[in-house]
Amino acid sequence: MSVETTTVKVYERILDLFEAEGINTLFGIPDPNFVHLFHLAEERGWTVVAPHHEESAGFMAEAVSRMTGKPAVAIGTLGPGIANLVGAIMCAKVENSPVIFLGGQRARITEQRVRRGRIQFVQQSGLVEPSVKYSASIEYADQTDEIIREGIRKALSGTPGPVYIEYPSQVIQEELEVPAALAPAAYRLVGQSAGQDKIEEAAALIRAAEHPILLVGHGVHTARAGESVRALAEAMACPVIQTSGGTSYIAGLEDRTFPYGFSAAAIEAVVGSDLCLAIGTELGEPVHYGRGRHWIENASNRKWLLVEQDPAAIGVNRPIDVPLVGDLRVVVPQLVDALRDTPRARPAQLDTWIDQDAAQLARLAEQAPSGLSPVHPARLIVEATKAFPADGIMVRDGGATTIFGWTYSQAKPHDVIWNQNFGHLGTGLPYAVGAGVADGGKRPLMLITGDSSLQFHIAELETAARLNLPLVVVVAVDYAWGLEVGVYKRTYGHDSLETGVHWSKNTRLDKVAEGFGCYGEFVDRDEDIAPAIKRAYGSGKPGVIHVAVDPKANSEEMPSYDEFRTWYAEGMQ
Structure with a gap:
C-alpha cells in the first residue's frame, strides 16, 4: 500500500516535526536563515516571540518547557546570535531543560574555503557541543527528519537537556517529498514504566515504613506531574519535603509541604524518617546528596526509593534500595495503584508538623x-x-x-x-x-x-x-x-x-x-x-x-x- 506524500521545503518540514510533538511556540530574532520559518510559523498560528537578546530567547523557551512538560524551541542567527545563546544553552544543560536550539549558519562552502576575513562566521558546532546532549547539522535536505527526531529523542531521553541543530543556508529552500510527520510514540520511547517487580518491592517497603517521607524535586513540576504525586502523598499519609529546585507547591498538599533545610518541620521529618521516596531530584548538593547533614542521624534505619528516568543516575550520589527506572508521569501512578488497597492512616505527627510550619511562617512574618x-x-x-x-x-x-x-x-x-x-x-x-x-x-x-x-x-x-x-x-x-x-x-x-x-x-x-x-x-x-x-x-x-x-x-x-x-x-x- 502506497504512502501519501507531499512536497515541502525544509523549513516547512521542521515545523511539521515540531508540531507532531505539540510544540507551537518559537523564540528568537529572525535573520535571513529563519525568516521563512518564522513567517510560516505565525501563519500556522504559532506564538512567535522576538525578544531583544538571543539569551533571553533561550530562557523564555526554557520557561515554556517547564510550564508545559514538552520541549521548546529557541533560535539564534549565525555567529553573534549563537554566541548570545550560549549562556542559555549552558543553563539549560545544568537545569536539565529539554530546549531545542536551532542555529543559523552560512552555506557549507563558506566553511570549507581556505580563506581569512569571512563575514559573520565562526565554526559553531565545536563551541556548543560540550554544553548539549546532541549536536548535528542538516547538511542535506533528506536528513531533516532523522536529525530533528534525534534531537528531540536525545533531549527527552534519560536526564532531559538541550540539543543544538545547525541549519546551513544552502538547505533552507530545498524540497522534500515526505509523508505526514510521525507521532512521538512511532519513533521514540514514550511513557516508560517501571518493572512490576520493583513496584511491588517499593510498595512493600512503603507499607512497612512507620515514618515515610516524599522528597519532591524540580522534575515533578517540569513533568507537570503534581496530581499523581498528590495522590501518592495521600496514599502514603506522609509529609512532602521540597528540594530547593522543587519549590512549587502541589495543589492539595500546600499545608504538608516543607522546604528542606529551611523548615524546622522538614528537618524533624527527615531526621525521623525510616523511608525516603525521592521523585524528580538528582539528590544533589542542596540536599547534601541524601547522605550528609540532616540525613546522617538515623541513616542506618532509612530505606531509599528513587524514581529516575536515567538508569545511569542510580546509585551515583547515594545507594538506593529500590530504583524505579522510568518516566515519573507513569511510575508514580503505578505506585498509587499498588498502594490503593492498603491506605495508611494519617499520623498525628503530620498534623503537628503542619501546625509547626504554619507557626514558623507566621512568626517570621511578625519578626x-x-x-x-x-x-x-x-x-x-x-x-x-x-x-x-x-x-x-x-x-x-x-x-x-x-x-x-x-x-x-x-x-x-x-x-x-x-x-x-x-x-x-x-x-x-x-x-x-x-x-x-x-x-x-x-x-x-x-x-x-x-x-x-x-x-x-x-x-x-x-x-x-x-x-x-x-x-x-x-x-x-x-x-x-x-x-x-x-x-x-x-x-x-x-x-x-x-x-x-x-x-x-x-x-x-x-x-x-x-x-x-x-x-x-x-x-x-x-x-x-x-x-x-x-x-x-x-x-x-x-x-x-x-x-x-x-x-x-x-x-x-x-x-x-x-x-x-x-x-x-x-x-x-
Whole structure:
C-alpha cells in the first residue's frame, strides 16, 4: 500500500516535526536563515516571540518547557546570535531543560574555503557541543527528519537537556517529498514504566515504613506531574519535603509541604524518617546528596526509593534500595495503584508538623523588621508574597533577594520558576515572559528580583508590554551586588573597600519601566508595597515596583545563610 506524500521545503518540514510533538511556540530574532520559518510559523498560528537578546530567547523557551512538560524551541542567527545563546544553552544543560536550539549558519562552502576575513562566521558546532546532549547539522535536505527526531529523542531521553541543530543556508529552500510527520510514540520511547517487580518491592517497603517521607524535586513540576504525586502523598499519609529546585507547591498538599533545610518541620521529618521516596531530584548538593547533614542521624534505619528516568543516575550520589527506572508521569501512578488497597492512616505527627510550619511562617512574618525606610529586605518579601495572587505564577531571581525569599515567603505558589542549579542571574524577566506565553497570559505573574539581576535583560520589559502580560516585577533596590557586598564584608571586615559592587543611586527602575510602556511605581515604605502591587495589576500593563531596600541589611542579614553555605562544603559531603 502506497504512502501519501507531499512536497515541502525544509523549513516547512521542521515545523511539521515540531508540531507532531505539540510544540507551537518559537523564540528568537529572525535573520535571513529563519525568516521563512518564522513567517510560516505565525501563519500556522504559532506564538512567535522576538525578544531583544538571543539569551533571553533561550530562557523564555526554557520557561515554556517547564510550564508545559514538552520541549521548546529557541533560535539564534549565525555567529553573534549563537554566541548570545550560549549562556542559555549552558543553563539549560545544568537545569536539565529539554530546549531545542536551532542555529543559523552560512552555506557549507563558506566553511570549507581556505580563506581569512569571512563575514559573520565562526565554526559553531565545536563551541556548543560540550554544553548539549546532541549536536548535528542538516547538511542535506533528506536528513531533516532523522536529525530533528534525534534531537528531540536525545533531549527527552534519560536526564532531559538541550540539543543544538545547525541549519546551513544552502538547505533552507530545498524540497522534500515526505509523508505526514510521525507521532512521538512511532519513533521514540514514550511513557516508560517501571518493572512490576520493583513496584511491588517499593510498595512493600512503603507499607512497612512507620515514618515515610516524599522528597519532591524540580522534575515533578517540569513533568507537570503534581496530581499523581498528590495522590501518592495521600496514599502514603506522609509529609512532602521540597528540594530547593522543587519549590512549587502541589495543589492539595500546600499545608504538608516543607522546604528542606529551611523548615524546622522538614528537618524533624527527615531526621525521623525510616523511608525516603525521592521523585524528580538528582539528590544533589542542596540536599547534601541524601547522605550528609540532616540525613546522617538515623541513616542506618532509612530505606531509599528513587524514581529516575536515567538508569545511569542510580546509585551515583547515594545507594538506593529500590530504583524505579522510568518516566515519573507513569511510575508514580503505578505506585498509587499498588498502594490503593492498603491506605495508611494519617499520623498525628503530620498534623503537628503542619501546625509547626504554619507557626514558623507566621512568626517570621511578625519578626521581619517593619516601619523602616529604606525597607528591610525581609519585610519586602513578606509584603510582596502576602500580595501574591493565589492562582499566580511566581518567578525568582537575584542573589540576596532569593535567599531572603526562601525564609520569609508567605505564599505557596503552584508554579515557581527560578534558576536553582546553575545560579544564572538575569533569568527572571525572560522566564516570566516565557511562562506567561506558555500560560497564554491568563494567570498573573510576579517576579521578585534584585536590581542588579533585573538589569541583565531589562529590555525584555518591552517584550512583556508588547505581549500585554499580567506581570508585576517587584525589585529590591540596594544599588549594589548585595550578595557580593556580603562576601567582601565577611572576607575583609565591615570597614573595607568593596570593589566593583556598587552602582549609580540615580537609577529609577520604575521610570525605566515607564519608558518601555509599563506601569512603574517607587516605594520606600513597607506599608506601600502591597497597595503598589495591586495598582500595578490593575493598570492593565506589566508593572515594575521599585522598592528601596536597606543595603546594610541586604548584605549582612541574609537569613539561613549558614544552611545555604553547606551546599558548597567542598570535600565535606
